[in-house]
Amino acid sequence: MDEKMFCFQCEQTAKCTACTGRAGVCGKPFDVALAQDELTGALVGLACTCKQAGTRSELADKLIVSGLFTCITNVNFSKDTVDAITADVRAEKERIAAAAGIEAAQDLLLGHVWSDNEDVRSLKSLILFGLRGAAAYAYHARMLGSVSDEAQQAFVDCLATLATESDLNKLLAVSMQVGKLSHDVMGLLDAANTGAYGMPEPTEVSLKIEKGPFIVMSGHDLHDLKLLLEQTEGTGVNVYTHGEMLPANAYPELKRYPQLKGNFGTAWQNQQKEFANVPAAFVFTTNCLMPPRPSYADRVFTTEVVSYPELVHIPAAADGSKDFTPVIEKAKELGGYDEDVQLTGINGGTKVVTGFARAAVLSVADKVVDAVKAGKIKHFFLVGGCDGAKPGRNYYTELVKQAPNDTVILTLACGKYRFNDLDLGDIDGIPRLLDIGQCNDAYSAVEIALALADAFDCGVNDLPLSIVLSWYEQKAVADLLALLYLGIKDIKLGPTLPAFVSPNVLDILVREFGISPISTPEEDLTALLA
Template sequence: MFCEQCEQTASGQGCHQWGACGKSPAVNGVQDLLVYCLRSLAPVALKAGELGLPTLEVDRFTCEALFTTMTNVNFDKRYFANLIRHAIALREDLKTQIAQVTTVEWPEIAQYQPDFTGSLVEQGENLTARLLESAKGNPDIFALKLLVLYGAKGMASYAFHAYELGQEDPEVYQFCHEALHAIDRHNLSLEEWVALALKVGEMNLKAMACLDAGHTQTYGHPVPTTVPLNPKPGKAILVSGHDIKQLAALLEQTLDSDITVYTHGELLPAHGYPQLKERYPHLYGHYGTAWQNQTRDFAKFPGPVVITTNCLMPPHETYEEHLYTVGPVGFPGIIHLPTIDDTVDYSLVISRAKTMKGFTEETEPRQVMTGFARNAVLSVSDTIIDAVKQGKIRHFFLVGGCDGAKPDRNYYTEFVEKVPQDCVVMTLACGKFRFFDQQLGTIGDIPRLLDVGQCNDAYSAIQIALGLANAFEMDVNQLPLSMVLSWYEQKAIAVLLTLLYLGIKDIRLGPTLPAFLTPNVFKLLADTYNLQPISTPDEDLAACLTGR
């Protein structure tokens, strides 16, 4: 196998025997074949769009299918086989429609036909071997192709979640096909590939804006909210992942059931949405921390667990019997909940919760705060600006991104612990679980630790930065703001490309650099944007505070 799309690649160089995420070579092979089939669908979808033929079904399918190939989403080989069949069927149907309008000489890839009587795994592996062989001529171009592909996967995941909430952007869909089609182009220069990568960032900003609109128009703008970390006695269900729509569906189906619902991982910010909290008082607290601790968290939780999006780890036998997946998420042997009239049916989960013991004892009260999204922060921008002008706030740090299992991620905990008392830390995504429960106090009425939200709420963080820059009447790069980011998977790549597209400089990235970037490509980004790897907390803090 060959996979280097996440941060935890073996020895920092790529996974070749077995995925560090738990993905088998067989699953990797069918994922690669699915991506190839999506690439074969892309030029057909683009041509159909040019002719004004409807492509919405293909657009949505492409985003969802790309999402399934991201790290820690789906480990079920049979699931991918079905997606491969559907991709080819959609492509051939579109080609038939196009043939009724005009004659097209399709490129070789658009005529590719998997052999469904043979091994799909071997076919995927052979296609990947061909791709790797083609990379030897220009590894820098190949690195940029992977940057575009992995960024497009992250963008597609945001577009899929936005679509679930009724928000879609035709530009994002079209570009998704353009990015996939570009992988087979051999006439683009290094500069053109860099421009295409930045276009991924531009389109990802649109996708995140759609998702933000879906969340805020459906559930209201987040407000600062206290969230209990201590469970209370009673039957319980735990919901993990990112999908707030799926959380809301479960809450609706458990209304008046005497079952308490807890969030896990990236769903902590759901507590900040006022319409969720007002309608569903049984959305009580948060349990556990980041995704990589789920084997410990899920084993201890005395109720069923639902995984709604990526960040699924191969389950342990201690809890696999009460683990459930929905949507694009899957694992062999784990119950995948059915969908009825576009709504997931949670009756199996509810029945299981009633048979499990639930929590039986009171525990010591603990709590954190969330809900400091753009409206909450910018509504007090005058107070923030006054605090900066009076010297009460010296600097802002955005410390966030993906968490992971590597011990060198302790850098982020130490960094936040050492941030001076006259500085404010904004955070988002699961990286915050390295320090989310620390009591950093306040500067006046402003908390020193502000949880902006999920990874997709990078859009909200960007709007905060742009809003403050506008209020201070300065360029965003002139703000007393430093970004210290951690990455793990492809959504983080998409967000980084968005930040670079916006011209944001001096970003520090860790814990290690992407294995798929060559030294030349990283140097290009470093020279243009002063993108740099993290060093030590002390050195990086000193550099940020002195503007180095």
């Protein structure tokens, strides 16, 4: 086996080209990267076999979604775990083939994709990484019992093209199919989350950590948080969100638990500094895990598809239940702080506000429309996406700070941590900073934009709305493809353009969709407000 990896799926990839050594910038060892390539190839083989057989299975559907999710950046660092999933994928492929009386399709050798014509490689990468991002949303929806047969078939169809298609026009069309899939599964997850936990409500979230034992839960999976809240009732252990779990504080069925106290820390990439020597237990549910440092590694737990060697994993039983007792006992053992500790956001704020999902914003849509017609709101900016450690991301802080007082900032995903503790004031009672939620809540943002376009009897691209995105990993790719599928144009993207996008493919994206890189806050504000 080649002892060098090839990975360029995230924004931080080495030299903006690719991680090709014995470890990725994210900390993923080369053998795990190769194992994930092997798993991906097996998933493509399974998809091709399902298409040849003319059927899918419930297990195949689950494996495709969980297998793709496992390969997202900062999810899984365990070769043993990845290899086990690959074995399950191959076994199910053979079972489906045998039942259909056909020969199973060969696994795709992903190395052949990485070494292909750069434009073919670029579009296949766009498809694959978008599928990985969409799979994360489908996975969370599945945890709440929400599954779409159409979406599952789309995963199979799009995966199979990685082995069967090389025509650039057809691959571009498939990337738009991935965009539709991403939009659909975000809608599926939105319905599942709001159906289970209620519509998010504007909620002020404290950044103070109260004295006593506590648990910090990071990631995106609200189902895991609900299970933890149920099991910490009456234990004297408080619970805090971290990173993308912050919007959970706005859901009525979650915020009713008194031990859900607020949010710990800032964006995910600061965890190695912020978690050091903290007397609490940490649980990672999705793609927010960085290799834990010795100062806190003994108190980190994983669950779902997240895995890291030597960390305690909280598995799900056959009925989906979980036992968080080891986490709760660790929190009690550590004891928490002796006195309350006031943490702050990146800009020094002591609280943040979240919960401005579509229901909250559309409930005051008439006030928003009136403010626009009266000239009190001149422009909307959607500034959001993934955060990361690479220099250049202060651009988003400065853009928001410099945005005129007659503009409104919509934000979502962990990119908001760059500025979500700023007090930007309001316009006739409408907050100038509206946190819509997690990355998957791009669905809510689209619904808000569509409603405003309807109110003004125009298209979304005709609204006084500019979209400025930060990207880091594959869910951001899925979100971008969803926006392009919906016909939304002139998106600004940064802090750097994806390494996997070739010059020719970039030309297509610029020509067809008006995508452009960010420059400076001053230059971009001048251009966007012109």
